[in-house]
Amino acid sequence: MLVNRKLILAHFWLAFAVFGIALTLGAWQMFIRSPIGTWLSNPELYYRSLTAHGTVMGYVFPTLVAMGFGYAISESALEQRLVGVRWAWTGFWLIVIGSIMAVIPVALGRASVLYTFYPPLIGNVFYYLGVVLVVVGSWIWVALMSVNLSVWRKAHPGAPVPLAMYANVAGSYLWAWTAVGAALELLLQIIPVAAGLKATIDAGLARVFFSWTLHAIVYFWLMPTYIAYYTIVPRAIGGRVYSDSMARISFILFLVVAMPIGMHHTFADPMVGAGFKFIHSAFTALVALPTLLTVFTICASVEIAARLRGGRGLFGWIRALPWDNPMMLALAFSFVMLGFGGAGGLINMSYQLDASIHNTQWITGHFHLIFGGAIVIMYFAIAYDLWPHLTGRELIDLRLIRTQLWLWFVGMIVTTFPWHWVGILGMPRRMAYFDFGDPAIAPQALSVTFSAIGGFILLTSGILFLVILARGMRAPGADAGPYRFALAVHQPATVPLALNTHALWVALMIALTLTNYGYPILTLAMTEGTSVPAVYVGAQ
Amino acid sequence: MSARDLFTFSNPHFTRGVGITAAILIVTAVVGFIVLPFAQPWVQFANVWDAICSAAGVPQRAANVTAPEQAKRLSEVVLTSNTLSRPSQEAIGRGATLAQRCAICHGPTGISRADSPNLAGQYAAVIYKELHDFRSGARTNAVMSPFAVNLTDQEIADLSLYYAYLPRLPAYHPTPQLPKPNIVIYGAPMRGIAPCGSCHGSLDNKTGSPWLEGQSETYMKAQLLAFASGDRRNDISQQMRNIARAMTPQEIDQAAAYYASQPPDIVKAVD
Ligand code: HEM
Ligand SMILES: [Cu+2]
Numbered sequence: 183m184l185v186n187r188k189l190i191l192a193h194f195w196l197a198f199a200v201f202g203i204a205l206t207l208g209a210w211q212m213f214i215r216s217p218i219g220t221w222l223s224n225p226e227l228y229y230r231s232l233t234a235h236g237t238v239m240g241y242v243f244p245t246l247v248a249m250g251f252g253y254a255i256s257e258s259a260l261e262q263r264l265v266g267v268r269w270a271w272t273g274f275w276l277i278v279i280g281s282i283m284a285v286i287p288v289a290l291g292r293a294s295v296l297y298t299f300y301p302p303l304i305g306n307v308f309y310y311l312g313v314v315l316v317v318v319g320s321w322i323w324v325a326l327m328s329v330n331l332s333v334w335r336k337a338h339p340g341a342p343v344p345l346a347m348y349a350n351v352a353g354s355y356l357w358a359w360t361a362v363g364a365a366l367e368l369l370l371q372i373i374p375v376a377a378g379l380k381a382t383i384d385a386g387l388a389r390v391f392f393s394w395t396l397h398a399i400v401y402f403w404l405m406p407t408y409i410a411y412y413t414i415v416p417r418a419i420g421g422r423v424y425s426d427s428m429a430r431i432s433f434i435l436f437l438v439v440a441m442p443i444g445m446h447h448t449f450a451d452p453m454v455g456a457g458f459k460f461i462h463s464a465f466t467a468l469v470a471l472p473t474l475l476t477v478f479t480i481c482a483s484v485e486i487a488a489r490l491r492g493g494r495g496l497f498g499w500i501r502a503l504p505w506d507n508p509m510m511l512a513l514a515f516s517f518v519m520l521g522f523g524g525a526g527g528l529i530n531m532s533y534q535l536d537a538s539i540h541n542t543q544w545i546t547g548h549f550h551l552i553f554g555g556a557i558v559i560m561y562f563a564i565a566y567d568l569w570p571h572l573t574g575r576e577l578i579d580l581r582l583i584r585t586q587l588w589l590w591f592v593g594m595i596v597t598t599f600p601w602h603w604v605g606i607l608g609m610p611r612r613m614a615y616f617d618f619g620d621p622a623i624a625p626q627a628l629s630v631t632f633s634a635i636g637g638f639i640l641l642t643s644g645i646l647f648l649v650i651l652a653r654g655m656r657a658p659g660a661d662a663g664p665y666r667f668a669l670a671v672h673q674p675a676t677v678p679l680a681l682n683t684h685a686l687w688v689a690l691m692i693a694l695t696l697t698n699y700g701y702p703i704l705t706l707a708m709t710e711g712t713s714v715p716a717v718y719v720g721a722q
Numbered sequence: 723m724s725a726r727d728l729f730t731f732s733n734p735h736f737t738r739g740v741g742i743t744a745a746i747l748i749v750t751a752v753v754g755f756i757v758l759p760f761a762q763p764w765v766q767f768a769n770v771w772d773a774i775c776s777a778a779g780v781p782q783r784a785a786n787v788t789a790p791e792q793a794k795r796l797s798e799v800v801l802t803s804n805t806l807s808r809p810s811q812e813a814i815g816r817g818a819t820l821a822q823r824c825a826i827c828h829g830p831t832g833i834s835r836a837d838s839p840n841l842a843g844q845y846a847a848v849i850y851k852e853l854h855d856f857r858s859g860a861r862t863n864a865v866m867s868p869f870a871v872n873l874t875d876q877e878i879a880d881l882s883l884y885y886a887y888l889p890r891l892p893a894y895h896p897t898p899q900l901p902k903p904n905i906v907i908y909g910a911p912m913r914g915i916a917p918c919g920s921c922h923g924s925l926d927n928k929t930g931s932p933w934l935e936g937q938s939e940t941y942m943k944a945q946l947l948a949f950a951s952g953d954r955r956n957d958i959s960q961q962m963r964n965i966a967r968a969m970t971p972q973e974i975d976q977a978a979a980y981y982a983s984q985p986p987d988i989v990k991a992v993d
Contacts, residue, residue: 686736
């Protein structure tokens, strides 16, 4: 039951519109710093673009997708009209205003600080205020998800919460808590300096706060994708979820272990003790667990679909899968990219190996493969799946959709594999210019050129995606019926209290944050003389 | 749902969830704070507590030894946002009077005919820092040092404000404007050299770095060579020495010639 379609469509359209802009900037960045581009001789323009690209792709785009999808899940999985529609619109408009507020100083070159803020570099205060508004808007969504679930619970005492909603609310709680780190950094440290109330800043503490956000935000980006794996894919390909409990366990594991591991982003930083780095590294290893569970469960669910379609043999069933179904294609591509990206992630998470790829192009290659590849391709799939239900019109051209997915997959591989490779060779990230005439990096010119070509393939795919959605708004009307989620092989009649609620896992998440972050944050905050003068962007 | 049913040891999910989490935390903490520190034979710990504190990153007071006397003095200038804020007419006037003794080298309008730096319209922070460094001995020059030793803090501030106030005039050595060399706009990423222009104007300006347009080519070249050889060492954290050392002689020539050929009125900075 999708009632507030306009609300959901607004979120998706805004998400994909800003995605289109940021994607164009990304392709331009790739091109301009490659040997095939002529250098524009002003690195500042590159960093403007990079700040906009990172801020949109990291904050605005995935947040809007999670929100739109969350509202859709709440209405259709709970079969209940959204409670608090007015609040939802408020959240949406806060994001619109915040994004505009942030992008103006960036466009003017007054906030080229990159989306990780990079204190003591300080940009125009409106950039940060804009980001804060985006986060506040998303917090409204978190509250609404929680409220809607509790309204439903009152009406259905003791009944198992539908998996999609259970996972959706878990994701929203994860976001609520992980955003606190960056919020503290912005409100207590950066904004006072940007507003001119202070002239020094504790950059080490700021980095620790940011790491609090930076890892779990990744799992917040991932949530819609995982929800799609479990609750859309099996239905779309005619199968069933292999295990409902396994799915719930994966989501609560994300809640517990995604948070207290962010210091793997500060391995190279001096202000955190090695003991804490080790704990964070060890917990990072644990985060592989829910992903492995998911890969197992989804493969099993897909096998069920194949066998229902008459597939047999140890691997012969793979051929029986509906490969012309875009959802099947998206899932397969997503898993391949997740596999390669996950393997790369093992290097990032180990304290020692990380040293060899720290701050190199490997990192950007890695997160584009996982985030831009494995995750975003499922965002496309979600949009394709929901569109007919939101517009009341059919997406007719499946072939075009398949082409778009293929292009994204191929483009992402062509872009990111050489990107990883030059990173291993030591090419630093976040550089506006490389002198490929220098014999030391001349051999990398070819790899970087491939990446740039891959970037244009991605841009083509992205444009195609927008075209397909836009055409879907004008296609002939067709009733898509109610929006449904996949059923489990054994659809649960009752679920243990712990797996039907989130309180225990939220409590563990907060407790682990305190144990793993409490001491480093407190000592840094209380040690005198750790602040350095702010460096204002563009100021003399 | 009631919290009492959930948060109780008779709920196996609670017991197991909390138990496993706590167990992992304890094991990783023991490994990270005790086992691994002692696994490094090259570090000595007095006792277990010492190792734990080290692994936790407890801030330590530096041992109470006096730092060895520096053979040469380093720059000790501190600039805050209030140091030179709000120049008053009186301060500029006092600076103008004081500047008469500088005119013989730096020119009556702040434009030198003697391969000394042009000071007219230079950033106040730059003049402030250099005068302090000459006074403290962090930077030395046979001609300049004696002028600086007797200046008071007030006089240094006044001079800085006065010269910053003067209009930027064309230099005395007009040359055709040269195109931007690579070192100025690209730097040399492979040798860790940021573009000159990212601090000295052309692209961006960073506090404490002078703009260089129209300065004497001879002077700039001499300074780069002095940084490279270590004769000049008042750059904080060796910012310029690291760059100058990595520059090739051609790059030094190109950068000096390029900046000398630029008219000062194109100085790009947000000031
Ligand atoms: C959905 C897809 C994408 C997402 C989510 C995404 C996200 C990001 C983020 C968060 C950053 C970090 C910004 C920073 O380092 O400050 C980044 C950097 C970058 N992205 Fe993307 N991006 C995507 C697609 C693309 C595409 C398609 C291209 C190329 C065509 C691209 C090219 C770049 C480049 C060149 C950088 C800068 C790397 C560097 O200089 O360190 N991105 N991206
Ligand atoms: Cu991380």
